[in-house]
Amino acid sequence: EPEVTQTPSHQVTQMGQEVILRCVPISNHLYFYWYRQILGQKVEFLVSFYNNEISEKSEIFDDQFSVERPDGSNFTLKIRSTKLEDSAMYFCASPPTGIANTGELFFGEGSRLTVL
């Protein structure tokens, strides 16, 4: 089964520091997503990325957040100046076909971010 690989699995950072979370999605796919899940809460949409451009973003995805696909394979989520409330599990996801947004998504194992 295709995989979405995320690194790091866990990152601890100080408030105000920059964090970069990385995702290696299913190769040749055009659609990617970032979701997050604060402990004990629901999975929340952050941003969708189609054909190397942001397709849609939520209110959570403010100016502190950015996404890039710097080398055509890795897909990164950057948080410029972390806040305590950014502590969460961050999931990268991609649809199995990679070209159609069907709502059926492969999620990575997640990156747990802890902001102190």
Place this chain on the structure above:
Amino acid sequence: EDQVTQSPEALRLQEGESSSLNCSYTVSGLRGLFWYRQDPGKGPEFLFTLYSAGEEKEKERLKATLTKKESFLHITAPKPEDSATYLCAVGHNTDKLIFGTGTRLQVFP
């Protein structure tokens, strides 16, 4: 406002004791209703997509059904390995999925 509500929050079953999980939703322009399974510390794992009222999907001990306002995930004769959090999500006219808070299922031998 688009909303997904799941009940119960938690469910404890004896092995073999069948039950149902509920997902009620209000969304404009439903594009699909999705069920996911999430194990502790892991990402959600896709189970089913339902597109229209009356549709049913089955996979092993799980069966998902859809009406115009809610979906049910029926678990028949569950086993301990079915223990997980089951998430319901809806898609509409945008890219994003809107998730419910999930039902945490524990099945005891």
